[in-house]
Amino acid sequence: MDLHEIADVADGYTGKARTVLEYSLLMKSLVELAKGPGFSKDSWAPLADIVATDEFVRVGNFKEVMNWPEYVDFLTNWATASTWEGSFKRLTETPDLVILELEERSSVGDFSSVVNSVSVYEFDDAGKISHIDVYLQMALPEGAMLGSYEDVRISE
Numbered sequence: 001m002d003l004h005e006i007a008d009v010a011d012g013y014t015g016k017a018r019t020v021l022e023y024s025l026l027m028k029s030l031v032e033l034a035k036g037p038g039f040s041k042d043s044w045a046p047l048a049d050i051v052a053t054d055e056f057v058r059v060g061n062f063k064e065v066m067n068w069p070e071y072v073d074f075l076t077n078w079a080t081a082s083t084w085e086g087s088f089k090r091l092t093e094t095p096d097l098v099i100l101e102l103e104e105r106s107s108v109g110d111f112s113s114v115v116n117s118v119s120v121y122e123f124d125d126a127g128k129i130s131h132i133d134v135y136l137q138m139a140l141p142e143g144a145m146l147g148s149y150e151d152v153r154i155s156e
Contacts, residue, residue: 001089001090003088003089004087005088006025006086006087006088006102008088009021009088010022010025013091016093016098016121016127017091017093017098019098019127019129020091020098020100020119022050023050023121024086024102026046026050027084030043030044030046030047030075030079031084034076035080039076039080041073043076044072048068050128050129051130052124052126053068054068055130056068056071056129056130057132058131058132058134059131059132059133059134060134061136066152074152081109083105083107084105084106085105086102086104087103087105089103089116096123097122098120098123100117100119101116101117102117103115103116104116113138115136115137115138117134117136117137119132120133
C-alpha cells in the first residue's frame with residue numbers, strides 16, 4: 001500500500017472525512033509547537049474546535065478511556081516530550097463513522113516506534129468528533145515507553 005503525506009491528500013476530502021484529516025494535521029502541528037515556550041493545555045484549542053468536548057471519549061492504544069480534559073492532560077504531557085508524524089494509507093467513510101489508517105512514527109526520549117494505526121471516529125449531530133477508538137499494530141514496547149501511562153487507568 002502506498003503511503004502519502006496527509007497534507008497532500010486532505011484537499012481531496014470533504015465533510016467528516018476532511019475533519020478527521022484536519023485532526024491529524026492539527027495533531028502534527030501542535031506536537032511540534034509543544035516544544036516551544038508557553039505551550040499549555042490551552043494550546044489544544046484548535047483541536048477542541050473540531051471535537052465535541054462535552055461528550056468526547058477516546059479509547060487508546062492500551063484500552064485506556066479518556067474524556068476531553070483527561071485527553072488534553074495526556075496530550076500535553078506526551079507532546080512536550082515526543083515527536084509524531086503520520087503518513088496516510090487509507091480512509092473509509094460510512095454515514096456514521098470515518099476509519100483512518102495511518103503509518104505513525106513517534107519518539108519519546110530514546111524510544112522510537114513505527115506503527116500501523118486504525119482510528120475509528122464517531123461524530124455528534126453537529127459534525128464534531130465525539131469518540132475515537134485507536135487500534136495499533138506494533139512491536140511490543142519497552143518499559144520506558146509505558147511510563148507516560150503511569151497515571152492512566154487501563155481497562156482489563
